[in-house]
Amino acid sequence: MMAAGRCRAGRAEILANLLLVLVLFAGTHALAIGGLELNPSAWSAPWTGDVVLVSAGLLFLGLAVLMPLHAGLLNLAVHAQFLAGFAVGALLVRSAAVDPAAQAGLGLLCGALAGAITGMVVAWLKQRCAIHEVLSGLLLSVAFAPLALALAVTRVTPPALTIELSALTAPLSWAEALRLPPSLVLAWGILLLSLAIALALLFAHFLRASVWGFEVRASGSNPLAAVATGMDVDRVQLTVMALGGACAGLTGALQLWTSPAVALERWPFPLGFAGVAVAFLGLGSVRGTILAALLLGAWLNTPYASDVLSRPGYGAAIAALLLLPVLWTLPRLFPEHGAPRAIWRTRHRESL
Amino acid sequence: MGGKDAGLEIRGLSVADGDRWLVRDVSISVPPGALHMVLGERGAGKSALLEAAAGLRREAKGSIHFGAAEDGAAAKQRRALAAFNPREIPAVSLTVTERLLLHRPPRVAGVALHRERGRAAARAIASRVGVESLLDVTIEALRPLERRLVELAAGVARGPAALLLDEPTADLGPHEARQFLATARSLAEAEKIPILFTTTWPRDAYPDAIGVTILWRGADPATVTTKECTEAALVQRWTGGIGIRRTPTGPHTPGDTLLRVEGIVMEGRGRETSLAGIEFEVKSGEVLAVVGAPADGLNLLHDALLGNRVPGRGSILFLGKEIVRSPRRLRVEAGMTFVNPPIARDQSVPEFTVEENLILGQTHVPPFARKGSLRYESIRGNAVRALQDFDLPDVTPRTRFRELSLGARQRVLVAREVIHNPRLLVARSPAQGLSLTEQEYVRRTLVLQCERGSGLLWLTEEPEEAMRVADRLAVLTAGRLVWIPVTETLTREAIIAEMSGAAA
Numbered sequence: 001m002m003a004a005g006r007c008r009a010g011r012a013e014i015l016a017n018l019l020l021v022l023v024l025f026a027g028t029h030a031l032a033i034g035g036l037e038l039n040p041s042a043w044s045a046p047w048t049g050d051v052v053l054v055s056a057g058l059l060f061l062g063l064a065v066l067m068p069l070h071a072g073l074l075n076l077a078v079h080a081q082f083l084a085g086f087a088v089g090a091l092l093v094r095s096a097a098v099d100p101a102a103q104a105g106l107g108l109l110c111g112a113l114a115g116a117i118t119g120m121v122v123a124w125l126k127q128r129c130a131i132h133e134v135l136s137g138l139l140l141s142v143a144f145a146p147l148a149l150a151l152a153v154t155r156v157t158p159p160a161l162t163i164e165l166s167a168l169t170a171p172l173s174w175a176e177a178l179r180l181p182p183s184l185v186l187a188w189g190i191l192l193l194s195l196a197i198a199l200a201l202l203f204a205h206f207l208r209a210s211v212w213g214f215e216v217r218a219s220g221s222n223p224l225a226a227v228a229t230g231m232d233v234d235r236v237q238l239t240v241m242a243l244g245g246a247c248a249g250l251t252g253a254l255q256l257w258t259s260p261a262v263a264l265e266r267w268p269f270p271l272g273f274a275g276v277a278v279a280f281l282g283l284g285s286v287r288g289t290i291l292a293a294l295l296l297g298a299w300l301n302t303p304y305a306s307d308v309l310s311r312p313g314y315g316a317a318i319a320a321l322l323l324l325p326v327l328w329t330l331p332r333l334f335p336e337h338g339a340p341r342a343i344w345r346t347r348h349r350e351s352l
Numbered sequence: 353m354g355g356k357d358a359g360l361e362i363r364g365l366s367v368a369d370g371d372r373w374l375v376r377d378v379s380i381s382v383p384p385g386a387l388h389m390v391l392g393e394r395g396a397g398k399s400a401l402l403e404a405a406a407g408l409r410r411e412a413k414g415s416i417h418f419g420a421a422e423d424g425a426a427a428k429q430r431r432a433l434a435a436f437n438p439r440e441i442p443a444v445s446l447t448v449t450e451r452l453l454l455h456r457p458p459r460v461a462g463v464a465l466h467r468e469r470g471r472a473a474a475r476a477i478a479s480r481v482g483v484e485s486l487l488d489v490t491i492e493a494l495r496p497l498e499r500r501l502v503e504l505a506a507g508v509a510r511g512p513a514a515l516l517l518d519e520p521t522a523d524l525g526p527h528e529a530r531q532f533l534a535t536a537r538s539l540a541e542a543e544k545i546p547i548l549f550t551t552t553w554p555r556d557a558y559p560d561a562i563g564v565t566i567l568w569r570g571a572d573p574a575t576v577t578t579k580e581c582t583e584a585a586l587v588q589r590w591t592g593g594i595g596i597r598r599t600p601t602g603p604h605t606p607g608d609t610l611l612r613v614e615g616i617v618m619e620g621r622g623r624e625t626s627l628a629g630i631e632f633e634v635k636s637g638e639v640l641a642v643v644g645a646p647a648d649g650l651n652l653l654h655d656a657l658l659g660n661r662v663p664g665r666g667s668i669l670f671l672g673k674e675i676v677r678s679p680r681r682l683r684v685e686a687g688m689t690f691v692n693p694p695i696a697r698d699q700s701v702p703e704f705t706v707e708e709n710l711i712l713g714q715t716h717v718p719p720f721a722r723k724g725s726l727r728y729e730s731i732r733g734n735a736v737r738a739l740q741d742f743d744l745p746d747v748t749p750r751t752r753f754r755e756l757s758l759g760a761r762q763r764v765l766v767a768r769e770v771i772h773n774p775r776l777l778v779a780r781s782p783a784q785g786l787s788l789t790e791q792e793y794v795r796r797t798l799v800l801q802c803e804r805g806s807g808l809l810w811l812t813e814e815p816e817e818a819m820r821v822a823d824r825l826a827v828l829t830a831g832r833l834v835w836i837p838v839t840e841t842l843t844r845e846a847i848i849a850e851m852s853g854a855a856a
Contacts (some may be wrong), residue, residue, distance in 0.1 A: 211715045211724050220714065221703045228658075228690075228698040229713030230681030 003030075013328050017281055017288075020324060021295050025302070027321075031314060032304030052189030055297030057251050059196040060270070062278030062289040064115075064248035067203060069284055071240040072220035074333075077122040077137030079272025081245040083144035084118040085111030085252025090151040093256055108253050115249015118144075119241035127234045133241075141272065148252075192254070197290060199247070203288040216240060248272060268302070268309055268319040280325040284333075296322075358419030359383045360434075360514040360546040361403070365414035367400045374400035377414070378573045380565050382514070382546035387537050389557050390550040391590060392567035394695065394758045394785035398550035399439065401567070402516045405548065406436035418513045423697040435512035437503045439519040443492035448483060448502055449474040451491055455510050480542075481505040481535050486623075493622025495647035497528040501535060510537050515540070517549035522555050522785075525645025525813045526844075527852035529553070533560045552785045553814075554586045566590050568787075584685060590788065606635035606823070608775045610807040611688075616666035618652045620831075625649050627656075627663070628831035634776060634807040641810040641818035643847055644828030653828065654780050658690060659683055671775065684713060687775035691798065693784040703756035707735035708752045710768050738767040742797070759790030766797050776807045781850055783817065795821055815847035827851055 061078060068075040075081075089107040092098050098106060118140065125131040207213035218226040219233045226233050252272070267274050278296060282288030299305055308314045354364040356431065362380040366373065375397035375639050382388040391666050392398045403409035407430030415424025418433050426832050446454070449471060458469040470486070478484040480764045491499060507515050517536070521529035533549075537560040540547045549556075555577050564586060565575045574589065581589070611634040618627040625648045634640045644650040655661040659680040668676045676682055680770060684690075700709050711720045711731055719730040735749035742763045747756060756764065762782065769777065779798055783791035799821050802808050812818050818825055819842060826833040827850040834850050836842065 002791040209725055209728075211721045211726060213724060218701050218704070222697065222701040225701050225712060228680060230679075230684055230716075231713075268785070302711055 013283055013325075013332075016129075016328060017283060017292075020281070020321065021292075021299075024299055024318070024321060026315075028302070028305050028308045028318070030300070032307045048054050051297050051301040054189075054300050056189055056192035056196045057254060057271075057342050058274055058278050058296050059193070059200065059290060059293035060247045060251040061275030062282060062293050063196065063200055063203065063275075064244040064251070065275040065279035066282070066284065066286065066289050067240045067244040067247070068119075068237070069279060070207060070220050071216045071237050073123070073126075073133050073237055073241060075119070075122075075137065075241065075244050076134045076273075076276070077118060077140055077241075078248045078275040079270050080122075080137060080140035080144050081118045081248035082116035082252040082272030082275075083141065083148040084114040084245075085249030086251075086255055087148045087151045088114040088249070089253030089256045090148070094151070107256060108250055110251020112246040114246070115245040115252060116242040117245070117247070119243075120238055121247020122245075123234075123238045123241035141270075163345045170277050178182060191303040196293075200290055203243075212236075212239075235248065248275060268315040268322070271287070276326065277322040277337075278327045279324070281322070283329055284324070358513050358545075360548060361417040362401075362405060363415050363417065363424070365401065365404060365416065366412045367397065367404045367409060368412045369400070373397075373412075373840070375404075375567060375573070378565065378567070379414075380548065380575060382563070383546040384546055384549055385541045386563075387533065387540060387547045387549065387561045389561040389564045390548065390567060391552070391554060391557070391564050391586070392550070393552060393787040394775070396567040398567060399518050402436060402548065402550060403512075404517050405430065406434045406516050407431035408436065409711075422690050433513040434516055435507035435510050435514075436516045437518065437520065439522055441491075441499050441503055445490050445492055447488055448478060448494070451502055452477045452506050452509060455506065462692045466856075470555070477505050477509045478502070480508070480539060489623065495623050496523040497532060497645075498623065500524065500532050500846055503535055504532070504539065508543055508545075512543055512545060515547045517547065519550050519552070521551055521553060523646055525648065525851055526553075526555065526737040526815060526848050528645055529556055530848075536560070552793075554583055554590060556817075557586060558583055587788065606638035607805065609633050609635050610671060611809065612667075612669040612670070614652070614667045616656060616663045616668070618649075618656060618661065618666075620647075620652060623647075624652065625831045627652050629666070630828075630831075630833055632826060632833060634809045636775070636805050636807045637802050638823045639802055639808040639810055639821050641812065641822035641825045642828055642833070643812055643815050643818045643825065643851065645813055645851060648851070649828050649831045650811055650813060657778050657809070660734045681713075689769040689772075689774035689777055691766055691769050691777065691779045691782040693781045694758050694765075694786060695784070696780075699765050700753055700761065702752070704753055705750045706739070706747055706753055706764055707731050707749035709764060710735050710738055710771075712768065714772070721847070734771070738764070738771055741771075742767045743793075759786050759793075762786060762794055763797075764791065766794055770797065770806075773804060774801075774806055777801060777807065778809045778811070780811045781813060781817075784814075791817075815844045816853070818843065818847070829853060 061082070064078045064081060065075050089111045089210065092103055092107045092110060122133050122136050122140065125136045128135050159333075205213075207216060215231045215236050218231060219236045223233045226236075255271075274296075278292045279289055281292040281296070282290070309318065360380075362378060362383045364374045365378045368374060370850075378401060380388060380390075390398050390401060400409060404411045407425075409806060410427065416430055417424055418430075444451070452469050452474040458466040459471055460466045474487055475484050478487060480769055481504055483501050483505070486494065486498060491502065494502065504515075504517070504520070507517075515536075517612065520532060520536075522806055524532060533556060536547055536549070549561075554564075559578075561578055563575060563577045564581070566586075566589060567573050568590065576586065576589065613630055613632050616627050618628040620626040627649045630649075632640065632642075632655060642650070642653065644653075652661070656663050656676075659675075659678060659682075662677055666676070667674055669688055670683065670688060673686070675686065675775035678686075680690075701712065703770060704712075708731070711734065715721045718727075720734070732749050739745075739747050739749065744760055744763055747760060747764075753761065753764070766782065777798060782798060783794045786794065795817070798810075808821075810818065810821055819838070822838050824835070825838050825842075825847075826835050827847060828834075829851055830853065836847065836850065
């Protein structure tokens with residue numbers, strides 16, 4: 001029986017990623033102590049529970065990349081799905097017709113739905129027009145950015161929505177207009193992290209024990225064989241893209257109701273793409289992704305991370321560091337070097 | 353070092369992949385103007401040997417010499433001196449002219465392409481292999497033989513000291529293989545360069561190769577000359593003398609009609625021969641073999657049976673029901689099953705375990721699934737039984753499929769297809785590239801299935817294989833079937849003559 005969300009990498013890759021996390025923690029600490037003027041209030045601030053909420057957001061984004069990855073799709077549309085969720089959530093906040101008490105729940109639901117639809121559009125474009133999901137995903141990300149910015153609640157640009165590498169140069173006041181009590185952070189965080197972990201474990205279980213999971217794995221590993229043995233690869237990929245999109249869309253909408261949890265805004269590149277870093281740092285396995293999300297959430301909440309990321313140069317270096325695992329994980333996804341081989345294909349049939 | 357009029361000498365070459373030996377202690381000497389063949393099953397290390405000789409792979413031991421040089425050539429020198437043609441030729445959209453000029457296109461002032469000179473140069477190169485009429489045809493539209501000839505011409509046009517061809521006859525019919533090797537030999541003689549090629553077919557040694565090196569896993573490589581060794585002796589030497597019977601289980605008594613193909617007309621891709629009204633039927637308990645070159649309609653017929661392509665006209669009736677437009681899934685559910693060549697990529701998931709590969713395509717019905725959940729007890733039990741029945745004692749249900757040898761993989765796949773007792777088996781070259789022992793096992797297993805009442809349609813490009821298994825035999829030539837009675841006097845040459853049209 002294939003292990004659920006089995007790690008696609010060998011010992012060397014696992015070691016490399018652990019080393020990278022160590023460098024991330026130790027490096028930012030060293031930079032903060034050695035080269036920056038420390039902000040004493042940040043260092044002495046009490047724990048707010050941000051780490052829980054941030055980890056939940058990162059895990060949802062990681063799952064948004066991980067689920068399609070198992071079915072042979074590289075979901076670089078994760079940022080587009082994130083933006084779609086954010087835009088729909090913002091639209092609801094702007095709408096006076098919706099009861100403020102119901103806004104949050106409805107916003108998250110609609111955000112997830114918007115993300116799912118975006119994911120399905122990407123899968124549909126691949127199936128009908130042979131447009132690779134990497135291309136359509138990136139183009140949609142660029143197209144959705146102005147929309148999300150236009151619909152944002154205040155005029156202050158939320159850094160996580162911008163495409164270019166942005167540094168945290170000003171206090172994150174953009175979402176203060178929502179006036180949510182800070183006490184909600186921990187409650188939201190625990191609820192969402194539980195939901196994210198439950199979703200991840202459920203996905204792992206289905207992947208291992210269900211016919212649907214078998215089809216997902218077969219579609220990701222060898223779509224030619226999957227089609228030849230009667231599986232509907234297109235339907236499987238559409239489903240996982242919808243699921244992944246829902247996770248990303250939910251995280252996007254979440255940005256509107258988690259203003260005190262600003263730690264996510266410290267992410268050094270467009271937040272949607274955090275899913276790529278989390279999934280690849282987790283080496284494409286469910287367990288690895290959960291671990292990566294928790295570690296990165298903790299790292300973002302260390303008092304020195306905020307200081308270091310506020311410097312553009314350091315922010316860019318850390319962004320590069322976070323994306324390094326792509327270098328040694330992605331080659332394993334090329335044909336003849338492991339699963340899923342489907343990633344480089346747009347068609348699933350061939351003749352002898 | 354090297355240059356024309358120089359031979360190729362490989363001395364004690366060993367190549368490893370990590371801690372696994374791919375080939376050990378191979379010595380080959382090929383004089384200028386001669387063809388030398390390396391014979392071995394898939395996975396025997398033939399490609400690794402050629403890649404090392406071409407400087408594309410590092411050798412663990414030994415040396416490669418071009419000409420009379422005493423010092424072995426370094427990898428960089430070998431890359432410059434030898435031309436290497438890989439087994440897979442990408443179906444690119446370049447024209448033949450563009451492909452032939454890819455290496456050194458004539459230029460104007462070193463920048464722009466000189467169209468007229470280029471065309472003249474391409475014509476001169478192409479005429480050496482007889483494809484000058486195809487200069488404007490794209491590579492993807494060519495027949496496999498034409499592609500191979502173009503690659504051969506392109507390789508020679510580089511002016512190499514040696515030409516290394518990896519399984520150039522893999523996708524050719526026997527008559528096409530002969531034509532290709534005869535052309536290669538004439539080019540070798542004209543250019544005075546040695547040609548080293550690999551193959552899985554002992555027949556490719558005759559009449560053009562002067563020597564054969566046999567690679568056999570677990571045994572030392574052996575080299576023989578074709579003058580001192582007949583083809584039968586070569587096979588004997590390769591296999592260690594296993595007995596191969598003409599028909600594994602004797603003639604069969606046909607029963608009801610399972611499959612009826614009527615008037616199939618199908619347009620070929622590119623320069624592939626179209627099907628021009630194919631008609632045949634397969635009955636339960638019989639083996640019908642259809643022999644033909646892949647580009648002579650065999651691939652098209654296989655595609656039509658698989659459901660990959662819909663014929664322009666005609667019908668395919670399975671158990672009296674029209675299936676010409678049905679997808680493969682419905683055909684399988686109706687009781688058809690397919691066994692493709694061992695290297696076909698649409699049969700297995702290498703990353704899955706053996707037990708998972710054994711249930712591919714059977715997860716929607718009991719006993720392997722129930723209410724959307726997999727039942728691993730049934731899956732494991734099925735795998736244990738299959739591995740026992742198909743003589744794979746060293747393989748466990750949880751062994752990764754990619755870790756198996758090619759022969760063991762094909763046994764697992766054959767097990768998957770026959771274990772649920774299908775009504776009709778469609779086998780397309782199911783033993784291609786396997787060792788002769790494995791070939792025999794696969795053939796015997798499939799033919800034995802006929803005795804359980806299944807019908808067997810055997811599509812192959814290899815006349816000998818068809819002769820071994822067939823109750824009835826048809827040759828696919830020029831898009832039509834020519835029926836040949838299966839008698840004791842039927843020879844391979846007679847079938848090849850039909851395939852090439854020489855019989856007419």
